[in-house]
Amino acid sequence: MNHLRSLREYIAELDKIGEIQRIDAEVDWNLEVGAIIRRSYDLQAPAPLFTNLTGYSGSGFRLLGAPVALSNPRHRLARLALSVGLPPEATGQQIVDRLADARAKPGIPPVVVAAEAAPCKQNILLGDDIDLLKFPTPWIHGNDGGRYIQTFGTNIAKTPDGTWTNWSVNRMMIHDRNRLACLIPRSQQLGIIRALWTERGEPMPIALALGTEPGLPIVGGMPLPAGMDESHYLGAVFGEGIELVPAETVDILVPATAEIVIEGFVSLDETAMEGPFNEYPGYNSSEGSPKPVFTVTAITHRDGAILPVVAAGPPVEEDDTVIGTTAAAEILYLLREARLPVSSTWYNFEAAVHWLTVAVRQDWHESTGLGSHELVDKIADVIFSGPAAVHAPKILLVEDDVDITDLADVVWAFATRSHPDVDRGAFHYPPELTDPLTVYLNDEEKHSFAAGKVIYNCLFADLFPQGRRPVKGSYRNGWPAEIQERVLSRWEEYGY
Template sequence: MPTTGAPLDAIHRHLPVFTTLREFLDWSEKKGDLVRVARKVAVNQEITAVQMKVLAGGGPVLRFDAPVLADGSVARAPVVTNLFGTKRRVAAGLGLLPEQVSDFGTFLAELRTPPPVDGMRDALSRWPMLKAALSTRPKVLRKAPVQEVVDLHPDLSTLPVQTCWPGDGGPLITWPVVLTRSHGSDPDDVGRYNAGVYRAQVKDKDRLIMRWLAHRGGAAHHRGWAQAGEKMPIAIVLGADPATLLAATLPLPETVSELAFSGVLRGERMELVRSRTVPLLVPAHAEMVIEGWVSPTETAPEGPFGDHTGYYNAVEPFPVVEVTAITQRARPLYLSTSTGRPPDEPSVIAEVVNELVLPVIRQQIPEVTEFWLPPAACSYRIAVVAIDKRYPGQARRVMMALWGMLPQFSYTKMVIVVDKEIDVRSWDDIAWAISTRMDPARDVMLLDRTPMDYLDFASPIEGLAGKIGLDATTKIGTETSREWGRVIAMSAEAESFADKLIAELGVLA
């Protein structure tokens, strides 16, 4: 575990800066990590079936060059899926090698709360951090590739929007970066923007249903516009560059604009352009942008759709978007994905985010030595935390601190705290710690009626549920009145002897 972050320049020189999605795809193809599919494949279920199997096998990016629409015609835009289907590609989207992710997480933590400067030499050494902060300032262009074609009479049915699962309520846009801004803000003030990945159901040719959870930034912006009785401008960006895509998925503080922060991830200033029919700035080099207005009052039933929980979510009302324009490149690509029971693309991204967020956690909870959100547990429902335990009750303090630290962790229903020598990514180690260091009557903390993702069907009340914390650490001080057992371990000399003899015998070859 590194204690200080590597300079930003040193981290980013290993891989190129990907200003566009196309640059990332070209790089992947040169690495032999992209496959073009020439044969016709239906956007209804077939693309999903192929992607989910390829992702499970750790396979490449997929480009479907002949996606078949519901009417049997072939769409003009190829469909790109499985973009971040491996941890290596997620890291590359940040401009990193996999082994650099932890260092970059430390750098991001220091960027959030920089340590005090100690003299001129130390100040000069912080230049990479200053450069990263400056890179958040966008550059606004007069003309942009994403507006090579402007359609003021949009027809969403011409886009190769997937219907992922047999029980889905219709075509669903799954990989958009949705841009909104707070009511009363200046359209040029990117710091007041929110960028989130929210799914959008195609209702008809010029109407969408926008689904966002109440705690997300887009929903908060919409409430502000609705309270003023005004419709809200919205831009749905399809095929953004990797840094913008990943910035929209990170657990950033509510006061930090994801769009601005993408400049830190990319390592250079973002280029934006004014949208054509709504007062918003949009990424200049994206593949497509759907512009429109979100109604302050009108809703429509959204769903059901297969979700990352492995279940279909319930049908619920969400705001309706009136689409006013589709702008795009002359020969655009349509970026998409499919979600379902892990492994899926969001769960792969979450594994990398897990590494990025650990230094941030350690800033606020310094005794944490390791942290794991198991992908199989929907990437956030269970957390396993290893701590350097020093006093009674410490595990419970860590549980409560974690639940209150970030909005995303308020949806973590189970926290398991273990000692630092336990491998948090080994279910065998976790099971051993729970079975030998946890007493159900003493070491379980239960909370009731706490915030929960409404997609959790196990919750007795929609949006409210219980939480459980398991203290599977060694009990010390007043936590126990018994003498604690000693862990058995072989001597180093005997271990070394066994290794040599086994190698000579070849019994494990």
């Protein structure tokens, strides 16, 4: 296991495998940076590291684009794998299993270090020295409402009684030198904590950590249960506590190796216009709206700080890789805990976290005595009863002869195995927790944070007796092993 403890260690590991593209040519933070990042997604190119930003020449500040995007086919999930301590060639299922396995372990608390041992304290800005515009924060998309400094950082807040600290990823736009406009949906855990502070009549203390060790924004995007501290869970992933240090002006512990830490308070009632902003469903938002204001009381940063940047939009980008992988892991853990015959879970990234595929063992019918509708209902009860439901509007249920990480295999199974009859192929469920950014929702659904769910049944085992079930006519299943091996060994001899 390789626990990378800083963004800089992570960049160094990516550079070793050719996954960093250093850009020393001058690049404008105003739109050009965002366009390069988007193009890098489309090509699955190395992550761009911008070192020379217009108007910030000589400052030493840098931007890292596409921090956990897809890589080339040799190690497609390298950025995600390295973030959770796995080798770059790890598969999607290995990553999901690692995260799901850690959920079954007790959390490991962070280690608190002294300020002098924390790189994030190299520069401390207070009072009149606070200036958010000091950093080359990009204007990412052409239709954005402003410059977004928080697209892949970690928001840290705790309940007034101090019993729960939550780490999350929510977008934040610069309003002026010392204020941010923040998206804080009341249905999300950051919104729940803010409501507790509002009940006390106090602004919510908050810290925003940017450029942390790579695992933190990964778990910040995971739908863990309310009351669970993501930093403790990340400790369980690595088998050791992560390093934190006290903030300067709020009673919050922050990542010791963070590139930038912004501290302050979210106002009780002050708002500022925020948005529009391209978001993970992949569409241009057409308007902004008033959002809560985060007034900054301190900024600390490393020398030559590096700001990670995500250019959200159509798949595949970090919303897909991070939320899809971590939500799949949480759902896999919950289904295992319910003792259901589930082999694996996966979000095909191309579906923008709108489409979850669940694979069950091929012997599920014999081992459980259930029919497919009964099994579908049991899976629905588990997934739709908690925060994991937010990213599970559509679920495909298949047997594990399907490679659920292969979109082509999933599409083939859905098309050929799911009956169009609603009594056999599609089972609909009442409204449950959903993400309001989903574009097909009506106004009532967006404001209630609830919408209907559907599970598509692509199961065979209760339709055919054993020995008569359709068998996938694949290379592996269609020829004797001897012929398979012969063809593989002679492939180049054939002229390929």
